[in-house]
Amino acid sequence: MIGDSRGWFDLDLDELQKGLGKRPIQLAMGGGCAYPVLAAAVQKLRSRGGKIVFVRLPHSGGLKALEDRETPRAAVWDRVIKDTAAPGIYYEDFPELAGFNGPEWSHLSAGDSVEFSKRLIPHLRAALQM
Numbered sequence: 001m002i003g004d005s006r007g008w009f010d011l012d013l014d015e016l017q018k019g020l021g022k023r024p025i026q027l028a029m030g031g032g033c034a035y036p037v038l039a040a041a042v043q044k045l046r047s048r049g050g051k052i053v054f055v056r057l058p059h060s061g062g063l064k065a066l067e068d069r070e071t072p073r074a075a076v077w078d079r080v081i082k083d084t085a086a087p088g089i090y091y092e093d094f095p096e097l098a099g100f101n102g103p104e105w106s107h108l109s110a111g112d113s114v115e116f117s118k119r120l121i122p123h124l125r126a127a128l129q130m
Helices: 006-010 012-022 033-045 060-068 077-084 111-126
Strands: 054-056 088-090
Touching: 006 077, 012 088, 012 111, 033 077, 077 088
Parallel strands: 054 088
Antiparallel strands: none
């Protein structure tokens, strides 16, 4: 997983490991953004046998309004998927993933992170052709 620090809070790596059979590698860091080097990083990981899936995690409230305005899906998400030719799972596209609201808009509660991870696994397995 490559991205900002949200993946640290919104996913449960133990649940993902149970559902996928392997523990995902998380390359996120607080305050980091991989966009400037993303296509090259994806290519390098693929050349080493890595599999890449981008996941847009839930956000809500004022943060969702801000991010939708400042970083619209068509300009950012769609471009990342196109530029990297990697599969993507955007939570709003799947009703079972779309019903989560973070207590402070950007991160899921501990319990919701486990449930979200469980619901995400079938989509990851499909994207990874597992």
